[in-house]
Amino acid sequence: MEKTVQKYLGKIEAQGLAHRDDVVLFARDADVYCNRTLREDERELHAVLETMNVSSLLFARPAEPYWTILEQIALRDETVPAEGRIVPRDAETRTFLHDIPVLEHFWAADIAAALSRRKTAIIRGRGIVTFGSMTPEQSYIMLSSTCFTAFVKYFSDALHRFREAVVDEEDLAAFRRIWRASKPFFPGGEILQFHTGTANDDDMVLAMIAEVGRAVVDHHLVDSFFGNISYATDDCIYISQTGSSLDELHGCIDKVPFDGTSSAGITASSELSAHKNIYRATGLNAILHGHPKFAVIMSMDCERKNCDRELCYKACPEQRSVHGIPIVSGEIGTGATALMHTAPEALRKDRGVIVYGHGVFTAGRNDFRQAFAELQRVERTCVAAYREEVEKASGGRI
Amino acid sequence: MSGYTFRSIHVDLSSRTIEAVSTSEQLREEYLGGRGFGVSLLSDFMSLSYDNPEMPIVFATGPLVGTASPTSGRMSVVSRSPLTGTIFDCSVGGRFGTMLKRAGYDYIRITGISERLVVLEIDGDAVTVRDAGSLAMKPVSAVAQEYSSDWSTAVIGPAGERQVRYASIIADGHYAAGRGGLGAVMGAKRLKAIAVRGDDPVQVADAGTLKSAGDAVMRLLRSSQAVFGEFGLSEFGTAALVDVIHARRMEPTENFRKTVFAGSGAYSGYAMKTRYRTQKTGCSGCPVLCKKIGAAREVIPEYETVSHFGALNSNSDLASIIEANRLCNDLGMDTITAAATIACSAELQGRTIPPDEMLQLLREIADRRSGRANELAEGSLRYAAAQGRPDLSMSVKGLELPAYDPRGAYGTALAYATSNRGGCHLRAYPISHEILRRPVSTDRFSFAGKARIIKIAEDLNAVVDSLTACKFVFFAVSLEEYAKVLSAVTGRHHDMQSLFRIGERIWNAERRMNRANGFSAADDDLPPRFFTDRGTSGGFVEIRPIDRTEFLHARANYYRIRGYAAELAESHCEQ
Numbered sequence: 001m002e003k004t005v006q007k008y009l010g011k012i013e014a015q016g017l018a019h020r021d022d023v024v025l026f027a028r029d030a031d032v033y034c035n036r037t038l039r040e041d042e043r044e045l046h047a048v049l050e051t052m053n054v055s056s057l058l059f060a061r062p063a064e065p066y067w068t069i070l071e072q073i074a075l076r077d078e079t080v081p082a083e084g085r086i087v088p089r090d091a092e093t094r095t096f097l098h099d100i101p102v103l104e105h106f107w108a109a110d111i112a113a114a115l116s117r118r119k120t121a122i123i124r125g126r127g128i129v130t131f132g133s134m135t136p137e138q139s140y141i142m143l144s145s146t147c148f149t150a151f152v153k154y155f156s157d158a159l160h161r162f163r164e165a166v167v168d169e170e171d172l173a174a175f176r177r178i179w180r181a182s183k184p185f186f187p188g189g190e191i192l193q194f195h196t197g198t199a200n201d202d203d204m205v206l207a208m209i210a211e212v213g214r215a216v217v218d219h220h221l222v223d224s225f226f227g228n229i230s231y232a233t234d235d236c237i238y239i240s241q242t243g244s245s246l247d248e249l250h251g252c253i254d255k256v257p258f259d260g261t262s263s264a265g266i267t268a269s270s271e272l273s274a275h276k277n278i279y280r281a282t283g284l285n286a287i288l289h290g291h292p293k294f295a296v297i298m299s300m301d302c303e304r305k306n307c308d309r310e311l312c313y314k315a316c317p318e319q320r321s322v323h324g325i326p327i328v329s330g331e332i333g334t335g336a337t338a339l340m341h342t343a344p345e346a347l348r349k350d351r352g353v354i355v356y357g358h359g360v361f362t363a364g365r366n367d368f369r370q371a372f373a374e375l376q377r378v379e380r381t382c383v384a385a386y387r388e389e390v391e392k393a394s395g396g397r398i
Numbered sequence: 399m400s401g402y403t404f405r406s407i408h409v410d411l412s413s414r415t416i417e418a419v420s421t422s423e424q425l426r427e428e429y430l431g432g433r434g435f436g437v438s439l440l441s442d443f444m445s446l447s448y449d450n451p452e453m454p455i456v457f458a459t460g461p462l463v464g465t466a467s468p469t470s471g472r473m474s475v476v477s478r479s480p481l482t483g484t485i486f487d488c489s490v491g492g493r494f495g496t497m498l499k500r501a502g503y504d505y506i507r508i509t510g511i512s513e514r515l516v517v518l519e520i521d522g523d524a525v526t527v528r529d530a531g532s533l534a535m536k537p538v539s540a541v542a543q544e545y546s547s548d549w550s551t552a553v554i555g556p557a558g559e560r561q562v563r564y565a566s567i568i569a570d571g572h573y574a575a576g577r578g579g580l581g582a583v584m585g586a587k588r589l590k591a592i593a594v595r596g597d598d599p600v601q602v603a604d605a606g607t608l609k610s611a612g613d614a615v616m617r618l619l620r621s622s623q624a625v626f627g628e629f630g631l632s633e634f635g636t637a638a639l640v641d642v643i644h645a646r647r648m649e650p651t652e653n654f655r656k657t658v659f660a661g662s663g664a665y666s667g668y669a670m671k672t673r674y675r676t677q678k679t680g681c682s683g684c685p686v687l688c689k690k691i692g693a694a695r696e697v698i699p700e701y702e703t704v705s706h707f708g709a710l711n712s713n714s715d716l717a718s719i720i721e722a723n724r725l726c727n728d729l730g731m732d733t734i735t736a737a738a739t740i741a742c743s744a745e746l747q748g749r750t751i752p753p754d755e756m757l758q759l760l761r762e763i764a765d766r767r768s769g770r771a772n773e774l775a776e777g778s779l780r781y782a783a784a785q786g787r788p789d790l791s792m793s794v795k796g797l798e799l800p801a802y803d804p805r806g807a808y809g810t811a812l813a814y815a816t817s818n819r820g821g822c823h824l825r826a827y828p829i830s831h832e833i834l835r836r837p838v839s840t841d842r843f844s845f846a847g848k849a850r851i852i853k854i855a856e857d858l859n860a861v862v863d864s865l866t867a868c869k870f871v872f873f874a875v876s877l878e879e880y881a882k883v884l885s886a887v888t889g890r891h892h893d894m895q896s897l898f899r900i901g902e903r904i905w906n907a908e909r910r911m912n913r914a915n916g917f918s919a920a921d922d923d924l925p926p927r928f929f930t931d932r933g934t935s936g937g938f939v940e941i942r943p944i945d946r947t948e949f950l951h952a953r954a955n956y957y958r959i960r961g962y963a964a965e966l967a968e969s970h971c972e973q
Contacts, residue, residue, distance in 0.1 A: 001847065029850045030955035053857060053898040055850050095617050098878075116893035119878065133876070134831060134851045138838050242623050243835045252839075256629075263629035263667045264641040267835055270623045333621035334628070 001033040008140040022061040027136045047108035056132035058139035065181035069154040088153040091358035148223040162393035187376040212368040213246035221290040228269035232285040277344035284363040288371040291359035292379035352378045400601040401461035401887040412510030421504040431460030432866035433487040436476020444911040448480045449586035458505035459495045460866035464600035469868035471682030479578035481563040482796040482820045491681035492573035497550035501596025512588040520594040537728040538568045555730025557764040558585035562775040564735035576732040603889025611882040622874035631688040634667025636701035648806025651709040653741040657933030661714025665704040699723035705801035706737035718753030729764035738798035742778040795820035807832040809848040818908040826855035849955035857901035919968035
């Protein structure tokens with residue numbers, strides 16, 4: 001248990017989610033392991049763990065910019081005082097989290113009640129508390145997802161507030177602080193030394209996928225370690241498995257025949273069908289799917305009036321784009337309104353497409369250089385576009 | 399409170415009395431429905447033999463049945479198993495549960511032994527016991543044909559009447575209460591069938607919230623490769639698992655002597671879909687439709703069935719596997735135990751049983767026609783023990799293991815051992831995380847953390863079986879979403895942890911009953927082969943024997959987590 005806990009503490013730090021000392025991570029089988037002695041004001045967590053049928057419990061005071069983001073959301077979001085929760089609109093929340101309770105007190109009964117209802121909760125002025133029903137990894141994922149979705153929500157709401165001119169000096173100062181602290185997440189333009197050229201055997205394909213997987217995580221182009229990667233040969237697709245860590249893909253890549261003769265791909269990424277359709281539509285053979293934050297934020301930035309906002313994520317009738325990068329609607333997985341129908345069409349013309357509230361697909365030929373560079377370019381473009389929009393809306397005050 | 403009819407039926411076949419009773423508040427609050435109802439209703443009778451007149455058999459629906467909740471068409475059948483001697487429940491699909499609920503009943507509890515073969519007919523308020531001598535030894539299909547399509551039926555075949563210890567109950571032609579021999583309990587009562595119909599709507603507390611909660615479930619299902627993906631259950635049925643279990647080298651072959659079968663491609667999901675041009679069908683209220691029917695109305699077998707009539711018996715003849723499945727359904731026998739018992743006898747005889755002989759054996763077993771068939775009708779453990787080799791029965795507590803070799807997944811190994819109904823993959827369903835990576839992937843070759851994971855999953859599945867929902871859905875969703883569904887249906891607040899407490903209560907009640915019948919830590923164990931013999935390694939995957947010390951340590955951890963002091967003490971003695 002100790003080894004597992006230390007592994008995820010390392011990931012939490014590496015992702016900039018929280019400092020190790022600001023995290024309490026319990027993992028238990030018959031015995032309970034915790035990474036450190038609890039402070040006086042954290043002891044309620046023992047009672048939470050006692051009342052819950054779970055394997056892991058995590059409490060973290062997130063690092064910047066997440067700390068200030070959570071404070072700002074708790075202060076500004078009107079659903080917090082009214083309903084004690086926030087309801088972000090991104091695909092992660094819509095599909096997996098549903099909503100996130102916001103608690104006023106660090107009380108065991110309140111925390112246990114919130115975590116009996118949802119997988120994660122925000123405690124005002126304290127941080128984020130989550131659990132893993134089976135493993136500590138789930139706690140880490142939920143922490144990361146909460147930070148991701150809060151980040152997206154904050155910047156989306158901030159842009160709206162600038163446009164509505166309801167931003168005071170305090171808001172502005174907070175925004176500047178958050179923007180500065182977010183800069184380490186902005187993608188650079190560095191050219192990485194990937195394997196080049198067409199892969200000609202299994203081992204080479206697996207090595208190429210593992211290499212780019214680590215790069216995508218290291219460059220903050222995914223939420224926690226999620227996303228998916230594939231490479232196509234003449235007769236099959238090699239694709240990361242569902243729920244796999246893109247920075248640890250050894251043994252977690254499925255080989256799926258194009259002709260469907262094997263169902264071993266039942267463990268493949270939930271976006272397998274989208275990848276297949278992209279290959280069919282484009283003739284390319286390397287795909288990356290990540291969740292860069294500002295691409296997600298900009299995909300949801302739409303000023304069109306008189307729309308049913310509940311339909312945007314799955315059935316937007318508009319042709320939208322960010323500086324020429326197409327934005328499409330589409331749900332995760334399968335179904336009539338799934339992105340497997342929309343993203344491939346967009347990639348016929350472009351090398352990158354943003355899926356509303358969800359993430360980015362990029363594609364390239366022979367190796368992953370083009371797809372990775374495009375993923376970085378999309379996010380850089382979206383950061384710049386966001387900045388332009390905020391500058392415009394704020395009258396140049398930021 | 400909604401979601402229940404608040405009314406149930408008690409039937410005594412000895413006196414032919416039928417009594418409508420209220421579904422007690424305590425039962426609803428503490429045991430939820432389905433499996434939980436059955437466990438509670440059997441608690442005072444569990445020391446009795448399965449064929450004692452006082453022994454009940456319970457057919458119970460859950461609060462979601464008959465509502466718009468996703469996958470709400472199931473029910474549970476619960477009694478004492480003739481095969482294992484444990485308390486035993488089966489979750490059954492089809493539409494029997496829905497019909498029973500719409501007829502106005504939460505559950506049926508049947509006791510007594512009829513003098514003659516009878517059927518129980520429930521037509522709304524009209525509940526009758528009717529003589530059925532003309533149906534004696536009739537196959538399931540013939541009995542089902544006696545009723546028009548507005549009825550739902552639960553029928554036993556000749557195997558049930560002959561009290562084959564693994565006789566099944568078949569609902570609506572091919573949805574089986576397959577395992578554990580509950581068909582023999584009906585047979586002992588001389589109850590050939592139950593037929594039910596009804597059309598009363600089931601009341602729901604908050605239809606709007608139920609709709610949004612159902613939408614959340616559907617979003618998750620559509621995001622799941624295992625459920626709605628192009629290789630998922632909706633496309634191929636459970637036979638979708640053939641290829642992945644083969645690839646993981648944990649495919650029980652030749653009575654678990656090997657773990658890879660070269661011929662499994664003959665009966666993969668793809669092979670069956672293309673050869674039989676399958677169509678989707680499924681349980682009432684289910685969006686997944688994992689049941690597959692061929693263009694010529696062939697019933698396509700489940701994964702366990704194809705693998706055990708296939709790899710376990712070294713058989714790659716798909717037509718014979720389809721026929722074996724049809725025969726088992728029609729004769730009313732559990733496919734897993736039937737195939738495993740034949741594989742066990744093959745090993746004892748030092749040969750492979752060819753497909754034609756296998757099919758003939760099935761017919762003979764159902765009828766207990768010959769001396770050998772009569773022995774095989776007792777299940778593999780009694781059969782192998784009679785031959786002086788109980789170690790060759792690949793079973794736990796007398797229930798034959800399904801088609802996942804425990805040497806390839808250690809959580810599965812532990813779950814087989816601790817299961818309250820014997821060697822079963824469905825109590826904790828560790829295949830979900832050890833193979834299908836849901837809700838999170840775990841290291842299949844490690845016991846680390848598995849004791850608690852298994853405990854939590856056992857509690858979870860006790861809830862699922864009591865709702866009564868479908869386990870496959872829980873590859874994608876969790877109790878978080880279903881607590882909201884349940885709250886919308888009943889109007890009472892439920893959350894994950896309140897449901898877990900119900901699940902734990904049900905599990906512990908089962909465990910208490912088994913202990914009262916003499917089960918101990920010694921029964922929470924695997925056949926010795928798994929601790930001594932290697933599986934079939936290759937392709938960078940090594941299938942080693944399970945380290946017994948690690949297994950016992952994990953089991954002791956499980957007992958500590960459960961608070962089972964007696965089993966822990968027994969375990970220490972064993973070590």
